[in-house]
Each structure stands twice: as structure tokens, then as C-alpha cells.
Amino acid sequence: MELLTAHDVAVIRADNPGPFTLEGTNSWIVGRDPAWVVDPGPALAAHLDALAAELEARGGLGGIALTHDHPDHAEGVGGLLERTGPAAVAAAHAADLLLGDGDAAGPLTAIATPGHAPDHLAFALGPIVFSGDIVLGRGSSLLIPAPGALAAYLTSLERLRARRPAAIAPGHGPLVTDPKAKLAEYVSHRLERERLVLEALDDGARTVDELLARAWADAPPQLRAAATVTLAAHLDKLDDEGRLPDGVERPAWPLPLGRVGRP
Secondary structure, eight states: OHHHHHTTEEEEEOSOOBTTTBTOBEEEEEOSSSEEEEOOOSOOHHHHHHHHHHHHHTTOEEEEEOSOOOHHHHTTHHHHHHHHOOOEEEESSSSSEEOOTTOEETTEEEEEOOSSSTTOEEEEETTEEEEETTSOSSSOOOOOOOTTHHHHHHHHHHHHHHHOOSEEEESBSSOBSOHHHHHHHHHHHHHHHHHHHHHHHHTTOOSHHHHHHHHOTTOOGGGHHHHHHHHHHHHHHHHHTTOOOTTOOOOOSSOOOOSOOOO
16 A cells, blocks of 8 residues: 555545445546546445545546446546546546546556447556456456457466566555566466366357356355356357357347346
């Protein structure tokens, strides 16, 4: 946390815990006179009140940077602006300030990190990376099925590795203080899932249930829907690479994940 203090970063966690959000959504506040917010989180009055109070103490709101548009990260934009007054909203999707890789948003630099969502961004502040849902403080990230999602996700992880951050401030879970190990874990985890899927396919598995039983045997019941979605992304990648056998059942989409998009 000393690194966060040195860069004038604070976190306020929303009270929306659950299997997809862990302890809740982390809203990060950066700098002062004015301050920027990375992901205001869900539209919970107490959470938005706490953000507005911290922003007032820091000299006001300069802007909001969104990692992506899932409700648990972006739903609170309107409510926060009602409390603080107008400010720019910066994102890769419809926003006041449209961002691409390397663009500036106040004191932050955008890093294109598609995979969890096609429009996903991370943000760098010196040695700190605000990772949204591309890297979590605990557990693995959900891959929403989209063309090239898994390949893009692996590329995004390598892009973050190349930056060699000193800390990763995630959208959910605790601060990551050993980013090198965490990112290596994430790449290894995803490639191990692919190995298990390929092994199951080689052994004749063809249905969603058979593939989940082999490659996601460790997934608890509350995360089965998330595992199914991620399986879809793995099958899409194998299909794109010409490695998917004929006759494989593909998961239906969309699935009932609830109001958030993460495992």
C-alpha cells in the first residue's frame, strides 16, 4: 500500500460482494486538484456518496476512466456525476473522450487489453496498473465470447507483462503486489485449461457437460455458468486455429450470469 500512498491513490470498495465480484468492485481514486476515478462501480447510493466525499476532499472530480462498460464497473457514472457535477468520461466505447492504446486520460495512460470484454482497457499510473477485470486480485477472469477473445486475452496479458508494473490495482480483490508472478500464473492457468480441453477432445468428449467435467472439474457450482462461457471462448480459439474436431457442442450464448460479467 506504500506505493499507492506515494502516488496518491485511494480505493473505495463497493458493497456488492458475490461469486463474480469477490469482496466487491474496487473504485480507484487518483491524485487531487482535481482527482480522477477509475471505475465508479455499481449504482449504490452509499458507495457513490463515499466516492463523492473523497473527491471533494481531494479538490473535486477531473474525470472518470472506465476499464469497460459492465454494470459492476460503469453503472455508477451517472449517479457520481449527479453528486460531483460534470466531468469527462473516458473509455474505449461511447464516451466524452474515446481512448485507444497509449492515449492519455488525465494522469492515466490507457492500455488496450481486450479479452474479458472487447472494449476493455487497463490504465497505467507510473508503476501502477489499474487492471479492471483483465487481472483480478484473486481467481481468474471470465472471457466473454467474442471473435478472437481468448487470443486477444493472452496478448493483453503479455502486453501487461512487458510493462513490468510494480503493482496491479484490480477491479475486484486485493492489490497485486507481485505482478510478475500473477501474470505468469494467469498465462499458465489459461494454457492449462486449453491443454485439458484438448485432452478431453482427444479422448472423445464432445458435449458441453463432458468438456466441463474434464477441464473445469475444480469449478464450484456457483461458477459453472462462468466456466461454460469461458469454455465457449476456448472452443472459438481452437476453431479459429483449425484444431476443433467436428461434432463438438458449443455453449449457448448468452448465459444467465446475472448483472456482472466475471468469474
